Amino acid sequence: MPYPILDREEYIEQAYFFRVYRERLDQNIPAQEILASVHEEVLSTTRLPMAIEFLKGEVLLNGRIGEAMQRLPHYFTPFQSFIMSKADEERSRFDQKTALEVLEREAEYRANSPTPSGLFVYQFECLSRNRLGYDRGMLAMAEDPLYDSHWSAWIRRARLQLGAIDFADLIYYRSEQYVLEQRRQRRDPDFQPPQPILFGAKEGRIARANRGKDPLFMFAALQRQLGYPAVPRIARSTLDERLSPAALAARIMQLEKRVSLIDAELKGNLDLSQYYAKPENPTPDEPPAS
Secondary structure (H helix, E strand, O other), X not given: OOOOOOOHHHXXXXXXXXXXXXXXXXXXXXXXXXXXXXXXXXXXXXXXXXXXXXXXXXXXXXXXXXXXXXXOOOOOOHXXXXXXXXXXXOOOOOOHHHHHHHHHHHXXXXXXXXXXXXXXXXXXXXXXXXXXXXXHHHHHHHOOOOOOHHHHHHHHHHHHHEOOEOHHHHHHOOEHHHHHHHHHHHOOOOOOOOOXXXXXXXXXXXXXXXXXXOHHHHHHHHHHHHOOOOOOOOOHHHHHHHHOHXXXXXXXXXXXXXXXXXXXXXXXXXXXHHHOOOXXXXXXXXXXXX
């Protein structure tokens, strides 16, 4: 199914929507209220208000915004829907706030002269850094409207070559830098590669310099040298708070209380009166609690 490339103003409003959604989640505002309020804020000349209205109805029904986005393939890309669907999974460590920031930065990049190579590197790093899975993730990437048929075919093939071929080599062998070096080595200025070139010479040089290294180093170099968008990272302070000794001790105490309640219920001696709320000001007919 062909997916359309939206106008620049659509991506600008999408970036605003994802940012406001994330900021208001930080304020513990329910998703339904966020969607209802931001619906009035986004530019009415775009199609985003209609999309938000649909999202609000779907969230009221099933509570999952990722599934709702999948029902709007003419507006949200498969990769956008995939990212939110991963955040909706109950056992996923990839939270919704991080997913919204990922989509916000992607929308900002799309609104400012994006290139297929820049978008590919950003999306692939999102999968890699957050461990979202390459199989479904790269299939969603391949369906992005910014990629032509050559790009889509290469992404699907690269998905099957990961692990067997160094990722830096996958980029290098489809770059202009590889062609230039082959022409020099062969002494043939007319040499043409058997497959279409997807990356420029600069990307090829950076990929060649990062052979055998962690791909994250190559992503960082591409961001520094070529201005590729940076992938948001989960704040370490948040992880530290979850794993701090005090937090773990509190979780253990909660579990112990639950186990004791279950044990008391099984033995038939569960006393719920200790959990009843006691009146602060007893009535005249009721003696104060001793």
